[in-house]
Amino acid sequence: MNRHHPQALLGCAALTAVAALTGCGSDIEDNDTAAGASDCGTVDMAINPWVGYESNAHVVGRVAETELGCTMNYVDLDEQTSWKGFGDGDVDVIIENWGHEDLVKKYVEGEGTAELAGLTGYEGIIGWYVPPWMAEEYPDITNWENLNKYADLFETPESDGQGQLLDGDPGYVTYDEALVKNLDLDYKVVVGGSETALIEAFRSAQENKTPLLAYFYEPQWFFNEMDLVRVNLPTYKPGCDADPQEVDCDYPVYDLNKVVAADFAESGSPAYDLVTNFQWTAEDQNTVSEMISEQGMDPDEAADQWIADNQDTVDQWLAAG
Amino acid sequence: MTTVAVRDSGVPTSGVLAALRRRGKLWLLALTVLAWVAVWAATRGTSTQEIGGATLTDAHQWFRGRAAWVEDAASAGTNPVFGLANGIADLLNGLIAFLQRLFTVPEFPRPYPEIGWLGVIAMAAWVTYAVAGWRSVLLVVPSFLAFGFLGYWEDSLDLLIITLVSVFIAVVIGIPLGVAMAHSKIVSAILTPVLDVMQTMPSFIYLLPLTIVFGIGSAAATIVTLIYALPPVVRITAHGIRSVSPSTLEATRSLGQSGWQRLRNVELPMSKRTVIVGINQTMMAALSMATIAAFIDSPGLGQPVLEGLRRGQLGASAVAGLAIVIMAIMLDRTTTAASIRAERAARAGRDDRRRRRLVLTGTGVLTLAAIGVSHNQVWANPFPSSPDLGSPIAAGVDRFADWLRTDLSGLTTAIQEAFTVWFLNPVQDLVANSPWFVTAAALLAVAAIAGGRRALASTAVCLAGIYFLDLWYNAMVTLTSVFTATAVTMVVGVALGVWMGRSGLADRAIRPVLDAAQTIPPFVYLVPILILFGPNRFTAIVAGVIYAVPPATKLIADGIRGVAPATVEAAESAGTSRLQMITKVQIPMARGALLVAGNQGLLYVLSMVVIGGMVGAGALGFDIVTGFRQTSMIGRGLAAGVAIVLLGIMLDRITTHAANQSASTNPTTATHRRRRPLTGGIA
Amino acid sequence: MSDAALSVHGLWKVFGPKAGSIIGTPDADLPRPELLARTGCVAAVKDVSFDVAPGEVFVVMGLSGSGKSTLVRCLTRLIEPSAGSIEIDGDDVVTMSDSRLRELRRTHVSMVFQHFGLLPHRQVIDNVAYGLEVRGEPKSKRLARSQEMVDLVGLSGNEHSYPDQLSGGMQQRVGLARALAADPSVMLFDEPFSALDPLIRRDMQNEVIRLHDEVGKSMVFVTHDLAEALKLGDRILIMRDGAVVQVGTPAEVVARPADDYVRDFVSDVPRSHVLTLRYVMREPGPDDSTEGPVMSSDTVVRQAARAALASEHVVRVVDDGELVGIVDDDAILRVVVAEEEATPA
Numbered sequence A: 001m002n003r004h005h006p007q008a009l010l011g012c013a014a015l016t017a018v019a020a021l022t023g024c025g026s027d028i029e030d031n032d033t034a035a036g037a038s039d040c041g042t043v044d045m046a047i048n049p050w051v052g053y054e055s056n057a058h059v060v061g062r063v064a065e066t067e068l069g070c071t072m073n074y075v076d077l078d079e080q081t082s083w084k085g086f087g088d089g090d091v092d093v094i095i096e097n098w099g100h101e102d103l104v105k106k107y108v109e110g111e112g113t114a115e116l117a118g119l120t121g122y123e124g125i126i127g128w129y130v131p132p133w134m135a136e137e138y139p140d141i142t143n144w145e146n147l148n149k150y151a152d153l154f155e156t157p158e159s160d161g162q163g164q165l166l167d168g169d170p171g172y173v174t175y176d177e178a179l180v181k182n183l184d185l186d187y188k189v190v191v192g193g194s195e196t197a198l199i200e201a202f203r204s205a206q207e208n209k210t211p212l213l214a215y216f217y218e219p220q221w222f223f224n225e226m227d228l229v230r231v232n233l234p235t236y237k238p239g240c241d242a243d244p245q246e247v248d249c250d251y252p253v254y255d256l257n258k259v260v261a262a263d264f265a266e267s268g269s270p271a272y273d274l275v276t277n278f279q280w281t282a283e284d285q286n287t288v289s290e291m292i293s294e295q296g297m298d299p300d301e302a303a304d305q306w307i308a309d310n311q312d313t314v315d316q317w318l319a320a321g
Numbered sequence B: 001m002t003t004v005a006v007r008d009s010g011v012p013t014s015g016v017l018a019a020l021r022r023r024g025k026l027w028l029l030a031l032t033v034l035a036w037v038a039v040w041a042a043t044r045g046t047s048t049q050e051i052g053g054a055t056l057t058d059a060h061q062w063f064r065g066r067a068a069w070v071e072d073a074a075s076a077g078t079n080p081v082f083g084l085a086n087g088i089a090d091l092l093n094g095l096i097a098f099l100q101r102l103f104t105v106p107e108f109p110r111p112y113p114e115i116g117w118l119g120v121i122a123m124a125a126w127v128t129y130a131v132a133g134w135r136s137v138l139l140v141v142p143s144f145l146a147f148g149f150l151g152y153w154e155d156s157l158d159l160l161i162i163t164l165v166s167v168f169i170a171v172v173i174g175i176p177l178g179v180a181m182a183h184s185k186i187v188s189a190i191l192t193p194v195l196d197v198m199q200t201m202p203s204f205i206y207l208l209p210l211t212i213v214f215g216i217g218s219a220a221a222t223i224v225t226l227i228y229a230l231p232p233v234v235r236i237t238a239h240g241i242r243s244v245s246p247s248t249l250e251a252t253r254s255l256g257q258s259g260w261q262r263l264r265n266v267e268l269p270m271s272k273r274t275v276i277v278g279i280n281q282t283m284m285a286a287l288s289m290a291t292i293a294a295f296i297d298s299p300g301l302g303q304p305v306l307e308g309l310r311r312g313q314l315g316a317s318a319v320a321g322l323a324i325v326i327m328a329i330m331l332d333r334t335t336t337a338a339s340i341r342a343e344r345a346a347r348a349g350r351d352d353r354r355r356r357r358l359v360l361t362g363t364g365v366l367t368l369a370a371i372g373v374s375h376n377q378v379w380a381n382p383f384p385s386s387p388d389l390g391s392p393i394a395a396g397v398d399r400f401a402d403w404l405r406t407d408l409s410g411l412t413t414a415i416q417e418a419f420t421v422w423f424l425n426p427v428q429d430l431v432a433n434s435p436w437f438v439t440a441a442a443l444l445a446v447a448a449i450a451g452g453r454r455a456l457a458s459t460a461v462c463l464a465g466i467y468f469l470d471l472w473y474n475a476m477v478t479l480t481s482v483f484t485a486t487a488v489t490m491v492v493g494v495a496l497g498v499w500m501g502r503s504g505l506a507d508r509a510i511r512p513v514l515d516a517a518q519t520i521p522p523f524v525y526l527v528p529i530l531i532l533f534g535p536n537r538f539t540a541i542v543a544g545v546i547y548a549v550p551p552a553t554k555l556i557a558d559g560i561r562g563v564a565p566a567t568v569e570a571a572e573s574a575g576t577s578r579l580q581m582i583t584k585v586q587i588p589m590a591r592g593a594l595l596v597a598g599n600q601g602l603l604y605v606l607s608m609v610v611i612g613g614m615v616g617a618g619a620l621g622f623d624i625v626t627g628f629r630q631t632s633m634i635g636r637g638l639a640a641g642v643a644i645v646l647l648g649i650m651l652d653r654i655t656t657h658a659a660n661q662s663a664s665t666n667p668t669t670a671t672h673r674r675r676r677p678l679t680g681g682i683a
Numbered sequence C: 001m002s003d004a005a006l007s008v009h010g011l012w013k014v015f016g017p018k019a020g021s022i023i024g025t026p027d028a029d030l031p032r033p034e035l036l037a038r039t040g041c042v043a044a045v046k047d048v049s050f051d052v053a054p055g056e057v058f059v060v061m062g063l064s065g066s067g068k069s070t071l072v073r074c075l076t077r078l079i080e081p082s083a084g085s086i087e088i089d090g091d092d093v094v095t096m097s098d099s100r101l102r103e104l105r106r107t108h109v110s111m112v113f114q115h116f117g118l119l120p121h122r123q124v125i126d127n128v129a130y131g132l133e134v135r136g137e138p139k140s141k142r143l144a145r146s147q148e149m150v151d152l153v154g155l156s157g158n159e160h161s162y163p164d165q166l167s168g169g170m171q172q173r174v175g176l177a178r179a180l181a182a183d184p185s186v187m188l189f190d191e192p193f194s195a196l197d198p199l200i201r202r203d204m205q206n207e208v209i210r211l212h213d214e215v216g217k218s219m220v221f222v223t224h225d226l227a228e229a230l231k232l233g234d235r236i237l238i239m240r241d242g243a244v245v246q247v248g249t250p251a252e253v254v255a256r257p258a259d260d261y262v263r264d265f266v267s268d269v270p271r272s273h274v275l276t277l278r279y280v281m282r283e284p285g286p287d288d289s290t291e292g293p294v295m296s297s298d299t300v301v302r303q304a305a306r307a308a309l310a311s312e313h314v315v316r317v318v319d320d321g322e323l324v325g326i327v328d329d330d331a332i333l334r335v336v337v338a339e340e341e342a343t344p345a
Helices: A005-023 A051-068 A079-088 A101-111 A132-137 A144-154 A176-182 A195-208 A262-266 A270-277 A282-293 A299-309 A311-319 B015-043 B058-076 B080-103 B117-132 B134-149 B153-183 B185-200 B203-214 B218-242 B246-254 B259-296 B302-311 B314-347 B350-376 B390-407 B409-433 B436-468 B472-502 B504-519 B522-533 B537-561 B565-573 B578-589 B591-614 B619-629 B631-665 B667-675 C032-039 C068-075 C098-107 C124-134 C139-152 C168-181 C198-215 C226-232 C250-255 C260-266 C301-310 C329-342
Strands: A042-047 A071-076 A093-097 A114-130 A163-167 A187-191 A214-218 A229-231 A254-261 C006-015 C042-052 C057-061 C083-088 C109-112 C186-190 C218-223 C235-240 C243-248 C315-319 C322-327
Touching: A042 A051, A042 A079, A051 A071, A051 A093, A051 A270, A051 A282, A051 A299, A051 A311, A071 B302, A079 A093, A079 A101, A079 A114, A079 A254, A079 B058, A079 B619, A079 B631, A093 A114, A093 A270, A101 A114, A114 A262, A114 A270, A114 A282, A132 A195, A132 A229, A144 A163, A144 A187, A163 A176, A163 A195, A176 A187, A195 A214, A195 B390, A254 A262, A254 A270, A262 A270, A270 A311, A282 A299, A299 A311, B015 B409, B015 B436, B058 B080, B058 B203, B058 B631, B080 B153, B080 B203, B080 B218, B117 B134, B117 B314, B117 B350, B134 B153, B134 B314, B153 B185, B153 B218, B153 B259, B153 B302, B153 B314, B185 B218, B203 B218, B203 B259, B203 B619, B203 B631, B218 B259, B246 B259, B246 C109, B259 B302, B259 B314, B259 B522, B259 C124, B302 B314, B302 B522, B314 B390, B314 B504, B314 B522, B390 B409, B390 B522, B409 B472, B409 B522, B409 B537, B436 B472, B436 B631, B472 B504, B472 B537, B472 B578, B472 B591, B472 B619, B472 B631, B504 B537, B522 B537, B522 B591, B537 B591, B565 B578, B578 B591, B591 B619, B591 B631, B619 B631, C006 C068, C032 C042, C042 C068, C042 C083, C042 C235, C042 C243, C057 C068, C057 C226, C068 C083, C068 C186, C068 C218, C098 C109, C109 C168, C124 C139, C124 C168, C139 C168, C168 C198, C198 C218, C198 C226, C218 C226, C226 C250, C235 C250, C235 C260, C243 C250, C243 C260, C250 C260, C301 C315, C301 C329
Parallel strands: A042 A071, A042 A093, A163 A187, A163 A214, C057 C218, C057 C235, C109 C186, C186 C218
Antiparallel strands: A093 A254, A114 A214, A114 A229, A114 A254, C006 C042, C006 C083, C235 C243, C315 C322
16 A cells, blocks of 8 residues: 555655744844844824824824834824823823813813823814805805804705715714704704715815815815815804804814823833924925825835925934934 | 413404505504695694704703713723723733734834735635635735735725724623523523613714724724724524524423533534624624724724725725625625535545644645745735726726716706605605694604504604604604605515516526625715715615615515415416416415514615715704714714714614514414414423 | 333422422422423423332433433433432432432443544544443453444444544444443433434344343433334333323323323324234123134234234133133224225325
């Protein structure tokens, strides 16, 4: 019976293979290029769900990786969950924070798990926008007092016989529901669900000349593609948004800032200095965001490209420490 | 053997009488709806209990208070329960981090993970060969290569790690639980409703509380996955053990075996195949949930899908989705093959067994060598970046999506609007815009007519609960979506099911498609539907229908096929036409299956509701998603979660009791029952 | 009877919600439908008593629903009896602890079942060895014993088959071998051959007779088939609605049915095959010839017929040298001809 021969051969072959291959040694060497420079360790960076945020995060992240030898860990989280993550040790950095005074009060002043880490260098605007063709066709639509006049233009099967105001991600900062009520607007808030849904809606509205009124915000790379027109709501006065149920004024202009975990701030990590020094412009952010969103580039590649084009800005972030 | 069916034989109900009663029921239901419409016309829009999207009532604040308490207790770390939870979380995080360092995440200063692609594929192939046979290797190896060439090597392995760790824990816990359920009526009575809730409660409801307790990331993701994936293996194990031939059990008992010997020598080996089917089901459920767990930053393929959705890069989402589908098919086929092999292997002759051992040893050594190589050689460690299949596919999908958006948007918008205006909105108007007590009365009447006293009681309790949660209006909007989606599901399901039940050819053609559709995590097909129809209720309904059609259709097809051939033959010999055969013989006789299909359809649709909340369906789903994402809304989110569970229980009880009632008035089943011998336990 | 292999006294089994409270009340004597209507209970076994002598084949016979299968299961408490006493080899079964009961099942009593109850994932030899395995016999010993049993029941060569590769008859041989393997003093059979084809059933009945001759166990054999009962049984117990209608030898049952129920039952039986001369003889008279053939009273009629009819004289029935009766041609013909009429085919 030579039935057993194949197995015997196989066994021999295997043993030979092991001997041969493991005998070859390793051609993988430890990555020590940044080892000398760094006691940086791992940085947990929250990623909130809009592209502009990702641009900030990955540009800072790439600088930290290449210049400081940090290991970046990106954590996909909503804004509020990210704040909670400071205390749990899940999050070190929020790189673009939109106000959230209640959270500042709770985590910075209360629990002391978070610390503010300076401004991002640009302002954040939240508001209601219409596509450009509507602003041309109905010039007075940009005044909120005329919104009721046009309400039936915005009616959809989803809006229950009223005008539709399209909102974005359920996690975003919004008072729209209260605004509609307190300004006696004949509108219903319908939630689209994401930044993409809003952009898609604007594109399709402009292309097909259909009416659309939607929540949107700046900085946003989409403004490079389309000049959305903001509807003027009653002017913001400090305190008019104190009670979220009673808001009857426009959104404030946010000085967007950065927040870090208290532990991270005290760790002496060089990445902490980088985060506090990080500042750029809305245009810078839009450039990177557009590479990510429109050209479909990997966020790290987009960041690398921007860094290569703006090395002096990066040097400032590193030097200021 | 020991219980004797004792049933009042009662007055024999003739088939005619039963039919009359049934028809009477339909009339009553129609009358109820008519009366409802009449009252609605007069009172429409009053007392609807509608509250603003951001309004928080005392009930919601109460939930928020509880959540805050849990959060504080969890972060204080003094409570022993949370201490234990922290311990479990650390353990799971540690385990998964270890596996990740092994396969996907390099640990500084080493630039690559410990084991590269060559080692991983060799291990996968070896394990597959050992448990499922060489044929499955031919599926597994290309699947792994596809993960890499699609550009998602690490994400795929991460998803696999989370899935397999969850399945492992589910099996370790689930099989003993299943055995306990099969052996003890008390355990069964306690566990059954718990498992029901675990399976029907939308995961978003517990996603948030779990992150409070277990933190964000792998541990919470594993637990979420475990919760969703545990029930199938428990249930099917219990079923397998219960189905062990009673004559074998009795015979071996008569030989004087102990309880342990019964379990080890009789019950487990005889239900082995069924248990593996349970593991298969658990694995599919785990994969689907591990994908969704990306919402709490679970590593894996869910992240690129989510990212693509967020950035509007549908192509990228689609490629990651494709990798998930490939993984689903791979896991499904491999475990199925394993269950078949389990039997054959046990029967292999001594020679076969020796040969197998030799081959396993030989290939095992080769595998070890491959692992060693992938540890040491760059070419065998990071998955090569070319050929890159992902980018061209993504680009193609994006082009296709653009085409859909521009050239097809007129058509899809028209479909969506027509359905919404002519069907969805009127139903919603009736259900949600009637005064709450009118809708409640109507629902109670429907429950009483269709399901009898017990359905009425459950419905009353559930509706009261929803009322006191201050979410009546939103619950009614959700109920409308569930109704309409189930109606569509049943139309599609009956059409396909009857066709499949009548034609073997149709069955062979359609069934694999349905099987495949069931293995795809629903998260994946949300993307294309969203492109087609935009964010609105209709999109959510379409997603629900796609999710619910496969199980409903299979149940209906099996029901139609189950109609006694003798009856069909008799009807045929009486000159029945094809249409008459379907409407007068097959569908009425398969009514039980239809009702079960309706029940399953409702529950499947309901569990898609929350996901619908993310794509513009609003109502309870949106409340839950918002509660999950905005700390201030968490109370309302939790209340909405409870409301959805109540809706689920209500719909389940009404349809279950309706199915039972129908069975008892159905002449054929009724005689079956009566004929069941009273002395069944004796002869 | 202390020397009985198995002794059952006043055994009851009532299924239902208040099972225990019925025995001993007037309710217990109600017919089944009324008892069910009044109490929701079913009395499956009603006050059954009998003894089985060592080496005897004792058949329990009845239609389905008569309680015979419940009765046989009560004997080793596969079903817990409601009342009564059971002694096997002098041990009281009803009050035994679980561990002693297990010991009893492992060593003293084994059972053969209608649906075989084999383990589908084990080979024949391992099925046969299962009883020895659960009582902890070492592997070599139990395999040797099992092989012996496999040979004994005529399954040599099939040791390594799986049950589903065997025919029904062969599967039941495995069941038989498994029961024999433990070398029990009492074997119980619950309609073991009902699921088999008639021809195979006959083979298996002969097999049981052969095995009984070889191993000489006491056997309790449950069947609904009267022919089988008459063929195998030393004595037969006839049950109806849970109660004992008659206990007796085959001839007794056929010759002197206790009531119409039994009479109806045995009406189709070929009486000449069963009846012995005891039941057809008359008192000897002074005029009877003394030249006819001499036979004992338990000679079966059919065997006596030829000699009796050939002789011109009457048959003298003599037990222990004493003339106990006379059988004339008429008596023989009454049995044989009545049979011809009853079965015109």
